[in-house]
Every structure is written in structure tokens, then in C-alpha cells.
Amino acid sequence: MATLKDISRKMGLSVTQVSRALNGYSDVNEETRRRVMEVAKSMKYQPNLTARKLVSGRSGMVGFVMTRYPRLSSDGFLLEMVAGLSSQFSSRGMQFVLHIAQEGDEVIDVYQKLIDGGALDGFVIVEPADEDVRIGYLTERDVPFVVHGRTSAAPNYPFFDIDNHGVAYRATAHLVKQGHTHIALINGLEHYSFARDRLAGYRAALSETGLPFQPDLVRHGRMEEALGLVSTVQLLSEGGRRPSAFVCGNVLIAKGVYKAAEALGLSIPRDVSIIAHDDVLPDISLPVFRPELTVTRSALSESWSPLADFLAGAIEGKPLEDLQRVAEVEFVEGDSVGSVPG
Numbered sequence: 552m553a554t555l556k557d558i559s560r561k562m563g564l565s566v567t568q569v570s571r572a573l574n575g576y577s578d579v580n581e582e583t584r585r586r587v588m589e590v591a592k593s594m595k596y597q598p599n600l601t602a603r604k605l606v607s608g609r610s611g612m613v614g615f616v617m618t619r620y621p622r623l624s625s626d627g628f629l630l631e632m633v634a635g636l637s638s639q640f641s642s643r644g645m646q647f648v649l650h651i652a653q654e655g656d657e658v659i660d661v662y663q664k665l666i667d668g669g670a671l672d673g674f675v676i677v678e679p680a681d682e683d684v685r686i687g688y689l690t691e692r693d694v695p696f697v698v699h700g701r702t703s704a705a706p707n708y709p710f711f712d713i714d715n716h717g718v719a720y721r722a723t724a725h726l727v728k729q730g731h732t733h734i735a736l737i738n739g740l741e742h743y744s745f746a747r748d749r750l751a752g753y754r755a756a757l758s759e760t761g762l763p764f765q766p767d768l769v770r771h772g773r774m775e776e777a778l779g780l781v782s783t784v785q786l787l788s789e790g791g792r793r794p795s796a797f798v799c800g801n802v803l804i805a806k807g808v809y810k811a812a813e814a815l816g817l818s819i820p821r822d823v824s825i826i827a828h829d830d831v832l833p834d835i836s837l838p839v840f841r842p843e844l845t846v847t848r849s850a851l852s853e854s855w856s857p858l859a860d861f862l863a864g865a866i867e868g869k870p871l872e873d874l875q876r877v878a879e880v881e882f883v884e885g886d887s888v889g890s891v892p893g
Contacts, residue, residue, distance in 0.1 A: 553594035553595060554815065554857075555569050555570055555596075556559045557594060557596075558587065558591055558596060561590060561594070561623065562586070562587065562590055562611050562716055563576075564583075564587070564657040565754065568583070568587075568739045569587055569696075572584045572588070573585035573587060573588070573591060573596075573644040574609070574611055574644050574645075574862025575868070577863065577864065577867060577869070578845055584642075584643070584644070585642075585857055588644065589717035593678035593891075599605075599873035599875060600647075600656075606720065609672045609755045609866065610669075610670050610671065610672055610881060611644065611650055611672065612644060612646045612647075612670055612671050612672060613640060613643050613645060613647055613648065613671060613672055613673045613674065613675065613827055613866075614646065614647075614649075614650055614665055614673075614674050614675070614732075615632075615633070615636070615648070615649055615650070615674065615675045615677075615860055616649065616650050616652060616658065616662065616665070616678035616685075617629065617633075617649060617651045617652065617675070618652050618656075618658055618661075618794070619663055619713040619841070623629055627826060627850065628830065628832070631639055631780060631832050631833075631851055631852070632677060632750055632851070632854075632855070633647075633649055634860060635851070635852055636675060636855050636858060637649075637856075638855070639855045639858070640725035640859050643859055643863055645859075645863065647675075648717075648787075650665065652707075654849060656746075658684065658685060658722070659685075659688050661848075662674070662685065662688055663688075664688065664829070666694055672695065672823065672866050673694060673696055673719040673862050673866050674689060674693055674694065674695075674697075674699055674861060674862075675696070675698075675699065675808075675858060676689075676697070676698045676699070677699040677700065678699075678700065678743055678745075679698050679699075679700045679701065679702050679743070679744050680702070680743055680744060680809070681742060681744060681747065681879045682702075682743045683702055684696040685817045686708060689750055690707075690708065694710070695709075695862060696708065696862070696865065697709040697710065697711070697769070697858050697861045697862040697865060697874070698710040698711075698712075698843060698856055699711060699712070699854055700712050700743075700745055702744045706875075708822070709862065709864070709865045709869075709871065709874035710861070710874075710875055710876075711854050711857045711858050711861060711875075711876050711878070712745075712877050712878070713849045713877070713878050714874070714877055714878070714879055714880055715745045715748035715749050716748045716749070716752035716755070717744050717751065717752060717839065717880060718752060718757045718828050718847045719736065719738075719748075719749035719750070719751075719752035719756070719798055719846075719876040720752035720753070720755055720878075721752075721756075721769065721845055721847055721882055722753075722798045722826040722828075723736075723752070723753045723756035723757060723798055724756040724759075724802070725826065725842060725845075725882070725888065726752065726756065726796040726798070726824060726888065727756060727757070727760045727762065728817070729796075729797040729824065729888060729890050729891065729892035730890050731795050731824060731891050732755075732795075733765070733768065733792050733793065733794045733795055733796070733889070734751045734757070734768065734794060734795075734796045734797070734798060735768045735770070735782070735783075735786050735794035735797045735798070736749070736750065736769045736770070736771065736797075736798045737772075737778060737779055737782045737798070737799050737800060737804050737808070738750060738770065738771050738775075738799060739770040739771065739772075739781075739800050740771055740772065740773065742882070745830055746771065746800070748801065748835075750769065754767075754797060767789075768784070768786065768794055770785075772789045773803055774794045774801045774803060774811070774885065775804070775807075776803045776804070776806045776807040778804055778805060778807060778808035779799060779803070779804035779806060779808040779809075779810075780808070780810050781807070781809070782807075782810050783807065783808045783809075783811035783812065783850060784796065784811050784814075784815070787811070787815055787817070787823075795823060795824065795891050795892060796823065796824040796825070796826075796888070796891075797823065797826070797856045798826055798827075799823070799826065799827035799828070800827070800831075801827060801828055801829070801830060801874075802827050802828075802829050802840075802846070804827065805825055805827035805840070805844055806840075808825055808877055809825070809840060812825075819842055819887055820842065820888050820889030821889060821892060822886050822892055824887060824888040824889055825844065825845070825888070826844075826845045826846065826878065826888060827834065827840060827845075827847075828841040828847045828848070828849075828880075829844075829846040829847070829849075829893050830849065830850070830851045831846045831848060831849070831850035831851065831852070832851060832877065835851070840885070840887065842885065842886035842887050843884070843886045843887065844885045845883065845884050845885040845887045845888045846882075846883050846885065847881070847882055847883075848881050848882075848883050849878060849880040851882070851887065854878075857876055859866055861874040861875075861876075880892050
């Protein structure tokens, strides 16, 4: 089995340089890291995690706790995340460990056992909720972590997020410009921070144009096709003024809205207009929309690299301001939005 000295001799680098490249230290440039990783792979090098821990105090392993068993039909985000993060950490000489908690396990007990086991240097947290107990516990234990999302406008931990307030604000404002005054929002579960931010963006766009917030036009739930289908049928069948437009939390919800509109004999965009957020999940079979769907867009795949960088930086003790980022989203106009029907 190849050793650090073998790689060092082959590449003409010091053992220290090779070790730091394999351990993901930020003072090693990306080209050197890439070459070292390629040579290590070709020589079938396997790190001795016990020795690494003794020398550096780090195992080179980070973890993600999944609190439910993933469903292929609806957990495309989680499955894409596991694959993307695993690849990114691997390219930095780190190992990404997935732990699926058993049904009934208390999440804090799971983290406590993993931390006390001493094998993991840090954690990735996704789908943060307000007053998230995972964030509170890891902060209390002084364990490095990074969050995909955030629980406040100015959190005191590393995170990568998109402008979720802007997602709903831009979609709603665009519909208002087309004359729509009764706009429905079909959103994620309301205890998630991203759903809270999108609701705030939706309300801000209405408020700025003098339109009242109508709580009965808002629906929350798991972001699946069924939520879009059921919510749309309910909203278009209830008494009172029906919505003429829909803002959807993702394209799966939008697929449900399209199906409901078709079942009710409504034409898009003549009778109803629709805008959704597109996470661009390449390995999920997304529907082909006719007419083409207008979307706000940000690829989830663009999150994995900064999340890996930020967790590695947190483990190394980098300044917090270097480990936080909010990414803008793009607006892509399709053919699913029209003026308000007469």
C-alpha cells in the first residue's frame, strides 16, 4: 500500500506538502491539490485515519444526519445534496459520512453520540427551521458546522443560502405588473426558514403596490406535486374571488397546478398565470411544461462547493465573515404568465 513518502518521491514534493494537500488545507493551491489527489488515487493510497487524528487532531471526516429515510419520489433535493457534497468533500481530501437516524431517535441524541465518538470534524445542516435545535446544540458544543440556508438575516454561523425573500418578491411583483391582484402562494412547510423568507417576500411585493395580504390565498406543505394539485383545486373551487395567478415553491408544485388547471378546463396563461422556483435538479425527472414555465432559478449544484469550502474553513478556524454567502437568483421568463383575465 502506498504511503505519503511514496507520493512525495513520485511528485517531488515534501511529505508535509502532500499531507496538507490530502487533508484539504487552504494554503495548498487547487492545482497542486488536484495533482496530489490524482497521484494518490493512481497509487491506491488509503489514509490512516487514526494516524491523521493523532497528528492533526482531525479525522478528515464530516457528517450529515438525515432524520428520515429518503423517498426517491419526493426527496430529490436530499439525494442530490448527498451526491454533490460527497463529491466536493472528496475533491478536498475529506470524507463525507451520511448517517440516517432511526425512526423515533431524538435528533440531539444522534448528534451527541456522533460527536462523543470523536470521528467527525464537523457537520452539514440542511432545511434549517426557526429555533433549530441542531444549530443550538452544535454551537453549544463548539463543533464546526455549515448550514444550507439560515435562520435569521445575520446568523452567527457559516452558511450558504439563496435570496429566498427575493425569489417570492420578484415572482409576485412580476405578476402584479401584469395586473393580477389575487395571487396565491403555494409554499413549503411553514416552520422552515426558506418558506418564512418567501412568505415575507410575497407579502412585501403586495404591500409595496398597495395590495392587501390575503391569508386564505396561502398554502403550506411538503413541496410535492400533490400539494400543487390539491391546493389549486381548493383555491379555484372555494367561494369568493378566485386567484388569477400562482407563485409556486418549486417546479413539482407547479406541475400539480398545471394538472389542476387542465382538469378544471382552464387555459394557461389565458385563465391563470403561474411562476415557480426552479432548483435545476439534473437527476430528477422534471416535467416538461406546455406552455413553458416562467421561473426564478438557482441550481442546487452551485451550493455544494461553497458549503464544502465553508465547513473546511470553519474547521480551520477561518473568520466567520469569510464563511457566509447569499446568492442571487435569476428570473427566466417563459410563456406561463399573461395579463389578468377580463
